[in-house]
Amino acid sequence: MCVSEEDYGIQDEFENGEEQTKKNDSVRVEKFTANVENFLEILVEEEGKKEVDEGEDEDELIDSDYEPSDDEIVVDKGKSPNNVTQKIKKTDKDIMSLILSVTWRIQCSRLVKTLNNTHTCGRVFKNKNVTxxxxxxxxxxxxxxxxxxxxxxxxxxxxxxxxxxxxxxxxxxxxxxxxxxxxGSLKEQYSLLWDYCEELKTSNPGTTVFMQCNSEKGYPEFERLYVCLAACKLGFLAGCRPLVGLDGCHIKGHHQGQLLAAVGIDGNNSFFPVAYAVVESENKDSWNWFLGFLKDDLNIQDNSRIFWMSDKQKGLIEAIKICFEGSAHRFCVRHLYNHFKKEFKGLVLKQVVWRAARATTIHRFEAEMEKLKGLNVDAYKWLDAKDPKTWTRSHFQPNPICDMLLNNMCESFNSAILEARDKPILTLLETIRRYIMVRLVMKKESISKWNHDIAPRIFKILENNKSHALQCIPEYCGDGKFEVRCYFGDRYCVDLNTKTCSCRRWQLTGIPCSHGISCMEDRDINPELLVHECYNKTTYLKIYGYVVNPLNDPEAWRKTSLDPPRAPPFRTLPGRPKKLRTMEPGEVEVPGGRTVKMRRVQEVKTCSICGKQNHNKKGCPKREQQPPIESKSITTIKKKKENKKDKMRRDIGIKVLDKHTGTSKEKREGNEKEKNKENVI
Structure with a gap:
């Protein structure tokens, strides 16, 4: 394809001598580049028309990875077919070569003289510059x-x-x-910890922050950090029930450790974070150190007025006995049952154990334990060895006004901060602080959506109890006392003045039970008026009436004169680093909703040869002593298979025909029987 000068407006600016050529060289190149781009656009549109004019010899080709030298000019991508990089090369004879790929080439000297529009290479995805x-x-x-x-x-x-x-x-x-x-790097984050502690105390007066470092190596090495925000401390003391859940979870970042947390429960049965700490490991010493600060922050003078719930973490039971001697300690029933089912499996045993844990009276608890004893004596002995005050409602004290059997408040908090646990130390602490800051505000603003004077979850429980109250028949005895009979034969005593019922549900939860509600309806009393004050809107406002103040940028923090701590040494554990905890056999999902394959629970193997356990017949030592099994002939096996198929056909209703005669086998067998009778006669 030939293109004239008039078509592209290329003017000769190189006829006034060498000096004029040098001055206008840059202008000439820019115009030429623009004109070549226009030509390429037309070339793409007329891709079907390929006319090539023979011209001067071709210059040396340049591949796609070629870097342009000083006498070369690079044209933007996208103007040529296949999106290949374009390069324009100047020659001594004022000839420019535009090279696009291995074979595609255009050569110009004021006019386009040579064009080879054949492409042989594809798109290349190996780019060394993508580092x-x-x-x-x-x-x-x-x-x-x-x-x-x-x-x-x-x-x-x-x-x-x-x-x-x-x-x-x-x-x-x-x-x-x-x-x-x-x-930021790990070293930078650890070096800012002292400044972070001071900034947290300054911006949130009343906040407790304590960091412990190890100086045995001649320099401060980070070991532990305790944080109790002022808003969490004052909110817990203002209206939360005296039940604190304790739990620890792994930190998944570069430097391993444990995150200890103390979590309370608010008036809507939601978790309320109280304090948290980063420690080197979970043991008796670290828990004792954490609980010592927590006792001072919550101003606990009487240990009998505080209650604890945990999952039997390492060293936690001993630490509670040391720091809070005489206080009640509950255990999560789900974790208790997980240990129980390792030795005693079965759905019936599971139902009996959970009924015993949910029983609110001692006589019902003893009845369930007797059922367990009749099912499995060893299971009864295993569970009877546990203190019932730690796992069943029948022995719980009514003071904390909470009948929770699970440590879900700590599990919910650990799930909420899951994304923060694989971050560096300072980012981890800031993520938790910001989460608590936002949560307190959201909970306070949610009160405007309440339709009643009590919390929404408590209102649902109350409505459920109202539906069960239809099965109760109250009889007034005077002085606010009632005798309540149920359709199933049970009988309970209710006292509206003391807000008690012999079923103990009202005392344990602070919410009227179905027996008490039937008595209130008999006297035209609104059950919401007799709900405990810890569930009221005013108490809820007291809990979330405090806020966590924001922090400045790290560059604006006040610098301390203390030596910056260094990161603890990295401990390489055997095996591949784990991101997820080991799942239990009963669990199906992990945080985030991703399903996992359940672990197979092996039953006790029993050998079919010797009758002993823990091995099968393949590994039995008496297997060699057994006589060899006589091999059956092939014809016998074939006959059995044919008889089995014939039986299946008869069951369906299909006649079975003989292979040789074509008659049904029933008819042939009948004929044989008649012949045998004749022979006998």
Missing amino acids: AKWLAEKFEKKWKTDPYWSRASFAQEVRDTTVGDVSLSIYYRARKLALKKIY
């Missing part, structure tokens, strides 16, 4: 909004935007560089 450093800078904002950006999504994004493939190592290196720039 981890470059990717970290380009996708920094994306990683800031989504630190858990998956490798597959990242690779697809890079392939679509930068035309390059990304290996697994480049992905991890780029992610590490990006997160380091976002959160």
Whole structure:
């Protein structure tokens, strides 16, 4: 294809001598580049028309990875077919070559003289310029909004935007560089801990922050950090019930450790964070250190007025006995049953154990234990050895006004801060603080949506008790006392003046039971008026009436004169690092809704040869002593198979025909019987 000068407006600016040529060289190149781009646009539109004019010899070709020298000019991508990089090369004879791929080439000298419009190479996705450093800078904002950006999504994004493939190592290196720039290095975060503690105390007066370092190596090394925000401390003392759940969870970051937490319960049966701490490990010493600060913050003078619930963490039982001698300690029934079912399995045993835990009276508890004894004596002995004050409602004290059997408040808090547990130390602490700050405000604003003077969850429980009250028949005895008979034969005593019932549900929860509600309806009393004050709107406002004040940027923090602590040594544990905890046989899902394969629970093996347990017949030592089994002939096996098929056909109603005669087998068998009778006669 030939194109004239008039078509593209290329003017000769190189006829006035060498000096004029040097001055206008840059102008000439810019105009030529623009004209070549216009030509390429027309070329793409007329891709079907390929006319090639023979011209001067071709110059040396340049591949796609070629870097332009000083006498070359690079044209933007996208103007040529297949989106290949364009380069314009100047020659001594004022000839410019535009090279697009291995064979595609255009050669010009004022006019287009040579064009080879044949492409032999495809798109190349191996780009050496797509490095981890470059990717970290380009996708920094994306990683800031989504630190858990998956490798597959990242690779697809890079392939679509930068035309390059990304290996697994480049992905991890780029992610590490990006997160380091976002959160800062581990060394920087540990060096700011003293300043962070001072800023937290200054911005939130009354907050308790204590950091412990180990100086045995000649420099301060981080060991523990305790935080109790003033809003959490005052809110718990203002209206929360005196029941505190204790739990610990693993920190999943570069430096391992444990996160200890103390969680209360508010008037809507939701968890209320009280204090948290980062320690090196979960043991008796760390729990004793944590509970010592917690006792001072909550101003606990009488140990009998505080109640604890836990999952039997390492060293926690001994630490509570030391710091809070005489206080009641409850255990999570779910964890208790998980240990129970390791030795005693079965749905019937499970139902009996949970009925015994939910029993609110001693005589019902003893009845369930007798049922368990009749089912399995060993299971009864195992459960009877546990103190009933720690796991069954029948022996709970009514003081905390809570009948919870599970430590769900701590589990909910650990699930809420799950994303923070794999962050560096300072980011972890700040994520938890911001979560508590936002949660307190959201809970306070949610009160405007209440339709009643009591909390929504408590109102649902009350409505459920009202439906069961229809099965109760109260008889007034005077002085606010009633005798209540149920349709199933049970009888209870209710006293409206003392807000008690012989079933003990009212005393344990502070919510009128179905027997008490039937008595209130008999006297035209609104049950909401006799609900405990800890569930009221005014008490709820007292709990969430405090706020966590915001913090300034780290650059504005007041610098302390203390030596910055160093990160604790990294301990390499055997095996692959775990991100998820070990699942129990009864669990189906992990946090986030992702299903997992349940672990197989092996039953006790019993050998079919010797009758002993813990091995099967394959590994039995008496297997060699057994006589060899006589092999059956092939014809016998075939006959059995044919007889089995024939029986199945007869059951369906299909006649079975003989292979040789074609008659039914029933008819043939009948004929044989008649012949045998004749022979006998």
